[in-house]
Amino acid sequence: MNEQIIWIVLKRLRTPFLVIIITFSITILGLVLIPGTDNNGNPYQMTFFDAFYFVTYMASTIGFGEAPYTFNYDQRIWVSLAIYFTVIGWFYGIGAIVSLIQDESLRKALNTNFFRNHVKRINKPFYIILGYNSITKSIIDRLNGKDHRVVVLDRDDKKIDELILENFYPDVPAFVGEATNQKMLKIAGIYQKNCVGIISLFENDMVNSKIATISKLLNKKLEIIVKATSQQQLEHFKSMDLKHVKNPFDIISKRIYYGITSPHIWLLEMWMYGHILKLKKRDHFPKGKYIIYGKGRMGKAIERGLEKANIEYVIKEFDSQKYIEEKSTTIFGDDEDIQSLLSLGVKESACIIAATKNDLLNLTILNKAKQLNPKIFTMARENALDDLNIFQASKINKIYIVEKILADATYNYIARPLADLFIQEVRKKNDEWAENIVHMLNDIAGMNPMYFETQFNDKNAYALTLKLQEEEKKITLADLKRSRTDRNQFLHIAYLLLKRGNEVYLMPDVHMNLKVGDELLIVSDEKNYNDFEYIINNIYELEYVLGLDNSKG
Amino acid sequence: MNMHKIMSGSFFILAMTVNFGFFYGDLTVLVEHSSYELFAAIIVNLIATVLKLGDRTQLGAVLLATSIVADIQLIASATVWAFAEYIMNNVGIGAVTAIISLSGGALLANIVSVILFIGDTLKSKR
Numbered sequence: 151m152n153e154q155i156i157w158i159v160l161k162r163l164r165t166p167f168l169v170i171i172i173t174f175s176i177t178i179l180g181l182v183l184i185p186g187t188d189n190n191g192n193p194y195q196m197t198f199f200d201a202f203y204f205v206t207y208m209a210s211t212i213g214f215g216e217a218p219y220t221f222n223y224d225q226r227i228w229v230s231l232a233i234y235f236t237v238i239g240w241f242y243g244i245g246a247i248v249s250l251i252q253d254e255s256l257r258k259a260l261n262t263n264f265f266r267n268h269v270k271r272i273n274k275p276f277y278i279i280l281g282y283n284s285i286t287k288s289i290i291d292r293l294n295g296k297d298h299r300v301v302v303l304d305r306d307d308k309k310i311d312e313l314i315l316e317n318f319y320p321d322v323p324a325f326v327g328e329a330t331n332q333k334m335l336k337i338a339g340i341y342q343k344n345c346v347g348i349i350s351l352f353e354n355d356m357v358n359s360k361i362a363t364i365s366k367l368l369n370k371k372l373e374i375i376v377k378a379t380s381q382q383q384l385e386h387f388k389s390m391d392l393k394h395v396k397n398p399f400d401i402i403s404k405r406i407y408y409g410i411t412s413p414h415i416w417l418l419e420m421w422m423y424g425h426i427l428k429l430k431k432r433d434h435f436p437k438g439k440y441i442i443y444g445k446g447r448m449g450k451a452i453e454r455g456l457e458k459a460n461i462e463y464v465i466k467e468f469d470s471q472k473y474i475e476e477k478s479t480t481i482f483g484d485d486e487d488i489q490s491l492l493s494l495g496v497k498e499s500a501c502i503i504a505a506t507k508n509d510l511l512n513l514t515i516l517n518k519a520k521q522l523n524p525k526i527f528t529m530a531r532e533n534a535l536d537d538l539n540i541f542q543a544s545k546i547n548k549i550y551i552v553e554k555i556l557a558d559a560t561y562n563y564i565a566r567p568l569a570d571l572f573i574q575e576v577r578k579k580n581d582e583w584a585e586n587i588v589h590m591l592n593d594i595a596g597m598n599p600m601y602f603e604t605q606f607n608d609k610n611a612y613a614l615t616l617k618l619q620e621e622e623k624k625i626t627l628a629d630l631k632r633s634r635t636d637r638n639q640f641l642h643i644a645y646l647l648l649k650r651g652n653e654v655y656l657m658p659d660v661h662m663n664l665k666v667g668d669e670l671l672i673v674s675d676e677k678n679y680n681d682f683e684y685i686i687n688n689i690y691e692l693e694y695v696l697g698l699d700n701s702k703g
Numbered sequence: 704m705n706m707h708k709i710m711s712g713s714f715f716i717l718a719m720t721v722n723f724g725f726f727y728g729d730l731t732v733l734v735e736h737s738s739y740e741l742f743a744a745i746i747v748n749l750i751a752t753v754l755k756l757g758d759r760t761q762l763g764a765v766l767l768a769t770s771i772v773a774d775i776q777l778i779a780s781a782t783v784w785a786f787a788e789y790i791m792n793n794v795g796i797g798a799v800t801a802i803i804s805l806s807g808g809a810l811l812a813n814i815v816s817v818i819l820f821i822g823d824t825l826k827s828k829r
Contacts (some may be wrong), residue, residue, distance in 0.1 A: 161757030168753050175746040182739075198742055199785040 155259040159250050166246035171682075173239035177205050177232040184228055187220045211238035232282070244592050261325070262337060269324040269339040274299045275346045277337050277564065280329035280361060281611075282309045285351055288315070288557040293565060294318055301338050303327045332368065340368050347373030347564070351396070351556055355383045362392060369432050375560055379447050394563060397555045399451035406455035409435040412581030416590050419576065422569045426598045427591055432547050437461070437529045438500025443515050444468045448505040448531050452478050464494050470508040482514035491519060501527040514543055568603045568671040572647045576655040587657070594644050595675055601646065602679050604686075605669045611686035615666050617696075625696065628660035634685055634697045641681055643674040707754075714751040715766075715820050718773065719813035721747050726806050733799045739786070741806065745777045748809070751816075762823050769816040776809035 181201040188194040196204075200218055205334055207214050207227070221229065230604050250256065269276075276299040286302070294300050302324040304310055306449045313324045327334035329350065350361040355378060357565045362376045375394045378384045387395045410415040413429055440456055440463040442449050449465055456463045474480055496502065502519045503514035516528040529548040532541050541549050562570050576584060591599055604610050604616070618625060627648075633639040648658040649669040655662070684698065685691045722744040728735030752774055755767040780802045787798035 157757050157759045159757070164753050164756050167756070168750060171746060171749050171753065175742075179739075179742065182742075197788070198738055198781070199789065 155253075155255045162250055163247060163485045166243035166250075169239045170243040174205055174209065177228075177236050178202055178208075180228045180232065181205065181225065184224050186219060186225050186251045193409060194219060205232070205236060208233060209240040209358045210362065211237060211240075239572045255284040264324040266322055266337050269301055269337070269342070272299050272301070272323070272339070272342075272344065274303055275344050276342075277346060278303065278335070278337070280304075280342060280348065281352055282313050282324070285557045285560075286349070287313075288554070289346045289564075290318060291320060291562050292561050294320065294322055298564070300629070303329050303334055303338050304327065308350070315686055322499075328366065332364060335364065335368060340365065340372070345369070345372065347375055347394075349375045351375075351377040351561060355379055359383060359386060362387060362390065366390060366392070375563065377556060395598075396556060396559055396563075398559070399447050401555050401559055402550050402552075403451040403455040406435070406452055407455045407458045408454075409433075410437070410461060412584060414581050414584035415512065415576055415579065417588060418584055419567045419573045422566075422601070428597045429587060435606060436500035439463065439495060439498060441494050441496060441499050442466065443502065443504045443512075444470070444531075445508035446507060447503065449503075452503055452505060466494060467504055470506040470511050473511065474508070480508060480510040480514070482511050483518040488518065488522070491522060496522050496526065499523070499526060501529065503529040503531075505531045509541075511538065513546075516543070516546055542553070566603055568647055568649060568669060569601065569653060571649065572656070572671055575647065575654060580654075590643060591673055594642050595673055595678075599673045600675060602672045602674065602681070603669065604672065604683075606664065606666055612626045613689040613692040614664070614686040616689065618664060618666050618694060619698065625661040625665055626661050627658060628694055630664075630682065630685060631660070632685075634691045634695055635679055637695055637697060641674070642678045643672055643682055645670060645673040646673055653691065696702065711751070711754040712820060713771075714747060714754055715813075715817055717815050718744065718747045718751045718770070719810065720730040722773070722777070722806060724815050726803060726810050728803075730803050731793060731796050736803060741781060742786075742804075742808070743756055743778070744806065745774075745781060748773045748777055748813075749808070762819060765819060766816050769812045769819070773816075775807040776805050776812065780805035780809070787811045 172273070176197065181196050181204065182198055184196075186194045186196055196218075204217055218587060244347075277293065279290065279300050279302045280300050290300050291309055299320060300322050302313060302322055304313075304324070304328075305326065305328050307326045310324050310326050313322065322618045325334070325338065327337070329335075329352075330590070335348075340348065348361070348365045350358050350456075352358050352361075358376045358378065362374050364370055365374050371532065373394060374392050375396060375599075378388060378395050378397050381400055384395055384397060384400075405416060405419070413434060417425070417427065417429055440458075440461055442463060442465040443450050445465050445467045453463065453465055460595045473482075476504070477484070482586060496519050501514065504515040506512055506515070512530045512532070516530055519526055520528060521546065527548075528546045529550065532549050532551045533553075598695065606614055608615055614625070614630075620629040627645055631640050631643060633641050645658050645660070647670070648655040648662070650667070650693075672682065674682065685695050721740060725736055725740035726745050748770060752767065752770040755763055755770060756769065756779075758764070782792070783798060783801050783805065786793045791798070
């Protein structure tokens with residue numbers, strides 16, 4: 151209770167309380183002193199209890215009647231005075247107390263306190279998410295749960311109401327507050343030991359940069375995950391020593407580059423984000439001339455990717471807002487537009503990318519292009535997640551949703567660090583290598599393999615850590631691959647990546663000796679991974695698999 | 704000079720003196736203890752409590768705490784009295800000692816708050 155307002159309200163409660171106490175006590179005292187008469191006409195002195203009882207219901211206008219005996223005229227004169235005295239005192243007092251309790255600023259202070267305590271009670275590592283929107287919602291959906299919790303700040307109370315209606319489980323403490331306000335960040339738990347990071351993905355780069363600076367100053371250990379869409383901003387963040395800068399346009403640019411030059415590297419990356427592990431026909435980026443419509447941040451990012459991949463392209467300046475103002479329509483495709491498409495060479499081009507800020511324009515541009523050249527490969531930028539269905543219905547070959555890319559990248563960075571690392575390592579290899587890996591994974595675990603991350607510690611691999619600590623015997627990755635029903639058979643699992651401290655082994659050698667603390671990225675299906683977990687956690691299974699126990703057939 | 708200081712100071716001391724007036728006398732004889740004095744003690748204590756509401760200082764918090772203790776003790780004492788008189792229909796020796804010793808406890812709380820109050824006054828330079 152260190153909010154100023156609570157003390158002020160308590161202080162303001164003094165007068166109403168005093169009024170009630172004084173009016174009551176004077177009336178009670180009067181009633182006790184004035185002699186009354188009982189039913190038989192004998193003199194009677196009211197006791198304090200009688201008087202207190204009578205005044206309590208008189209003042210609150212409940213009025214059960216005269217008690218314990220009918221009053222005489224001396225008493226009635228006093229009571230008729232006292233009614234005005236106490237009833238007015240009561241209404242004033244109660245009215246003042248109720249209005250103080252309903253005081254807006256007091257409620258706000260109490261809510262702040264509630265939020266602060268809520269955050270304090272979180273005992274899992276948590277992230278502070280600034281701003282609630284469709285991007286952060288999809289991050290919360292996936293992140294909030296077993297390993298991590300989240301706290302949300304948004305300056306718009308409607309957004310907070312929206313979040314409360316979502317009924318997240320475990321619940322997400324959320325509060326209305328300016329994200330750039332230090333005090334709010336403190337209340338949201340930026341100093342707390344289990345606060346691991348802060349996620350700031352605002353549209354406005356300036357806001358992100360301000361938040362990053364403040365958070366860095368407030369808590370040096372914090373992981374700051376921040377969005378930057380321009381090159382200067384990126385460099386500014388790098389100079390601040392922030393490692394986790396997310397630039398969605400940069401991700402798109404790289405995806406286009408890899409998609410064109412080495413589709414299997416692209417496939418491995420997309421698989422980490424939920425794509426199936428198979429190149430479909432429509433996944434192949436065409437070779438040939440590219441047309442980019444719209445020279446905004448997205449257009450430029452694509453341009454960079456194409457340039458790096460050595461692809462011929464034209465980029466057309468296109469201001470969606472100006473277009474809508476001039477032609478007062480969001481339907482692209484009058485004669486002038488067709489002329490412009492033709493002059494860009496739509497008939498000879500292999501691919502057209504609509505990268506304007508308006509979803510409807512993007513759709514109509516691609517439609518028109520498709521009419522002029524039915525074979526053209528189409529790619530669209532989608533700005534708002536809500537329009538997803540329209541885009542899916544309109545047979546576009548590839549859709550880039552900036553928001554989703556950002557959410558996915560952030561989630562993977564936080565919850566699947568090895569997958570993130572894997573993507574980075576794979577990018578250093580060539581396409582041939584990636585193709586081999588894809589075939590190998592398909593052989594082992596089918597077209598849609600799942601991947602799991604684990605670390606060999608007491609919690610995740612009890613038996614294995616025990617064995618690794620107590621015995622001289624070396625345990626290798628190959629040992630763990632054996633089936634627990636028949637150790638001569640092998641499980642359908644593959645090891646993608648092993649991380650030991652700062653060393654990273656891509657496709658680790660199966661004869662490598664394991665150490666406690668190793669982190670492993672494993673590809674498998676649910677059943678085989680379950681078996682694997684059994685083996686590393688159950689000492690009997692482990693001994694059997696290692697061939698130390700011969701009792702089991 | 705501060706009107707509020709005078710008010711709250713006098714109510715603190717009044718709470719103690721009135722309470723002492725009720726408490727003083729034979730522990731087992733109720734006639735030596737006036738019910739009017741108990742009533743006055745309760746009212747004065749309640750007022751002293753209210754006057755300390757919202758004082759943010761450390762001393763203010765302690766004073767509020769001691770006077771809440773006194774309130775609870777005195778109201779308990781009055782409740783025992785009413786209970787013995789109207790429900791048991793007999794104020795026996797046991798009830799009398801309970802009534803008076805409860806007020807004695809309240810008196811201790813009052814003394815503590817007066818000592819704190821005096822201490823604070825002596826400490827201040829002006």
